[in-house]
Amino acid sequence: MKYVDEFRDPKAAKVLVKAIAEKVDAIGATVEKPVHIMEICGGHTHAIFRYGLDKLTPPGLEFIHGPGCPVCVLPMSRVDECIEIAERPGVIFTTFGDAMRVPGTRKSLIQAKADGADIRMVYSPLDALELARRNPDNEVVFFGLGFETTTPSTALAIQQAARENLSNFSVFCNHITVPPPIKVLLDDPHMVLDGFVGPGHVSMVIGTRPYDFIARDYGKPIVVAGFEPIDLLQSVLMVLTQIAEGRAEVENQYARIVPDGGNPVSIAAIEDVYQPRPTFEWRGLGEIDASGLRIRDKYKDFDAEEKFGIGYATGRRVVEEPEGCACGEVMTGRIKPMQCPQFGKGCTPDIPLGALMVSSEGACAAYWQYGGARQAAE
Numbered sequence: 001m002k003y004v005d006e007f008r009d010p011k012a013a014k015v016l017v018k019a020i021a022e023k024v025d026a027i028g029a030t031v032e033k034p035v036h037i038m039e040i041c042g043g044h045t046h047a048i049f050r051y052g053l054d055k056l057t058p059p060g061l062e063f064i065h066g067p068g069c070p071v072c073v074l075p076m077s078r079v080d081e082c083i084e085i086a087e088r089p090g091v092i093f094t095t096f097g098d099a100m101r102v103p104g105t106r107k108s109l110i111q112a113k114a115d116g117a118d119i120r121m122v123y124s125p126l127d128a129l130e131l132a133r134r135n136p137d138n139e140v141v142f143f144g145l146g147f148e149t150t151t152p153s154t155a156l157a158i159q160q161a162a163r164e165n166l167s168n169f170s171v172f173c174n175h176i177t178v179p180p181p182i183k184v185l186l187d188d189p190h191m192v193l194d195g196f197v198g199p200g201h202v203s204m205v206i207g208t209r210p211y212d213f214i215a216r217d218y219g220k221p222i223v224v225a226g227f228e229p230i231d232l233l234q235s236v237l238m239v240l241t242q243i244a245e246g247r248a249e250v251e252n253q254y255a256r257i258v259p260d261g262g263n264p265v266s267i268a269a270i271e272d273v274y275q276p277r278p279t280f281e282w283r284g285l286g287e288i289d290a291s292g293l294r295i296r297d298k299y300k301d302f303d304a305e306e307k308f309g310i311g312y313a314t315g316r317r318v319v320e321e322p323e324g325c326a327c328g329e330v331m332t333g334r335i336k337p338m339q340c341p342q343f344g345k346g347c348t349p350d351i352p353l354g355a356l357m358v359s360s361e362g363a364c365a366a367y368w369q370y371g372g373a374r375q376a377a378e
């Protein structure tokens with residue numbers, strides 16, 4: 001397909017790799033003192049490893065993997081609450097496949113399904129709506145999970161359920177937003193971050209302006225990037241160019257998809273259906289103010305937390321991470337997945353200890369899939 005081939009062109013990649021190496025030299029970054037660029041999005045982490053960009057780029061450039069995998073940052077307590085809802089009589093619990101194998105304290109959703117709970121994978125919240133129409137005697141709950149990329153589709157499903165007065169449909173809302181955790185990382189005195197590759201899909205919805213604070217208040221460059229190898233290489237070069245020139249700006253490499261003002265229809269749906277929670281717990285990052293969304297009171301009949309008296313509606317349980325799990329450190333870029341003592345030992349895709357090993361956007365899954373499994377075996 002011509003459109004994709006252009007963004008995977010080896011000749012163009014070679015030119016960009018050479019330019020990146022020159023820019024890293026110009027900055028004076030070395031393997032001992034590398035320039036640190038965080039790719040916020042887990043989809044970018046996987047693309048970097050799938051195309052071997054970590055090996056093509058010079059050792060003076062270090063990719064720091066950010067917290068942009070919504071399944072990974074979900075605390076165990078929320079997985080437990082999913083299972084608590086799913087195991088109630090008469091409930092059909094629906095979820096994207098990505099969340100099925102994420103461990104809770106007792107079990108994962110897939111284990112709860114094996115134990116008899118009616119848990120079904122769907123491709124869209126509209127599939128869950130259809131299930132609610134077809135099963136009027138059941139409570140159909142959709143596991144709303146994800147950043148701004150998936151938040152609008154859940155909002156549209158809630159608006160549609162309200163129009164149809166579909167009283168047996170509700171959403172267990174775990175939608176979160178990207179800017180607050182970036183601010184937490186930038187405020188952390190132990191983090192060394194020289195620039196960011198910004199998320200492509202999230203920015204398609206919110207645009208590029210919500211990142212202005214990164215350049216304005218913290219003096220760090222950010223370039224919103226696409227997901228093909230040429231996109232990523234070009235974005236890294238743009239970040240390095242800003243650093244070399246002493247600039248800190250929000251730039252948009254993914255302009256073919258991302259309008260700077262975002263998608264007004266999606267933004268309107270988000271504003272109509274949700275409001276920020278005062279605080280929301282992130283795995284590895286703790287409670288972050290205004291980082292999660294709750295369903296507004298006008299749609300509270302479709303809020304599973306209200307309907308089932310669970311989660312933030314009733315007071316939160318704090319759940320400790322499993323012994324030896326370093327998910328928090330990996331997710332905040334403090335260590336690489338293979339530095340986790342459990343990697344390939346107590347934690348594999350077959351028997352995961354943390355969500356990062358089973359999510360399609362998890363950093364540990366990326367390392368495992370693209371070479372880590374072999375290295376762990378060795």
Ligand code: SF4
Nearest residue numbers: 326327340347354364
């Ligand atoms: S290897 Fe497993 S326990 Fe360690 S950080 Fe990755 S997902 Fe978490």
